[in-house]
Amino acid sequence: MSLLDYFRSKQKKGSASLAKERLQILVAHERAERNKPSYLRDLQNELLQVVRKYVQVDDQAISVQLEQEGNQEILELNITLPEQRS
């Protein structure tokens, strides 16, 4: 394979396919974010208030995720408690 062929074959692949791949992932992610029900943020805030009655946690301690699996919706709640001080 000559040097010219090498560059030709490189070009054939090009960067467009990479652009497409990245965009597909990004757009899917951003669409999912957009379609999240608006109550999720409120839920997260109120949960934070409740937890803080008992444990001091920071703003990032609670994550709320809604996922779709088939025709099932899964609400995933994650509360990270601070490390135990002894």
Added chain:
Amino acid sequence: MARTIVITSGKGGVGKTTTAAAVGMGLALRGNRTVVIDFDVGLRNLDLIMGCERRVVYDFVNVINGEARLNQALIRDKRCEDLYILPASQTKEKEALTKEGVGQIIHELSEHYDYIVCDSPAGIEHGAYMAMYYADDAVVVTNPEVSSVRDSDRMLGILSSKSKRAENDEEPVREFLLLTRYNPARVEAGEMLSVGDVQEILALDLLGVIPESTAVLNASNSGIPVVLDQNSEAGQAYADVVGRYLGEDLPHRFLEVQKKGLFDRLFGG
């Protein structure tokens, strides 16, 4: 009752104003009473692209503020009697367009026109929001390039949640993809997203593909909407876009690399 079409994109410099001028002229050439509104407050340019910049007396904001009547601000095109332009204001106050004011003008226009074409400013701020709010149809102008495609998708999100139709739970805004500045040679080389790629990512009805063309620059230099240049590919592609919008079933053209003859190669095509 007029149909209100927004020409939008999110990203700037992708060809919205070029498209608004071409589509407005194209619709009017077919005998539709058409008005094109420039929503780019502070950055008026549609007048220049349409060649009526020296005839601007009153503008959009003057009408909203009651400083002029709508008929005083509308400019009738010299080439096509069914085409009117409502120029943007050069005021620095971006919030000069109010929802009520814009709604009142669209309402008034819709009694006398068949099509109201709204040329949106770039961004997703107030001006772009005002331009899309009353839309029945949206032409999402996109370049085959990552940031433009992403911004188009964000604009789709806004159309489906923030438009008047969305807010009132009416039939959603009809959304169309218009791919502009398309370069078949670069697509063939794998350097540029293809029309198929963009369609696959955005999943939108394809209204047309406008090739990258020097005719566009020539047209804006002379203040003539490029659709009037029927010798150019871009002009023909825009004419097709108008036809498709009106329901004609036209094949997409200029998607492949044109094999140029010696004459074209020497003198440009």
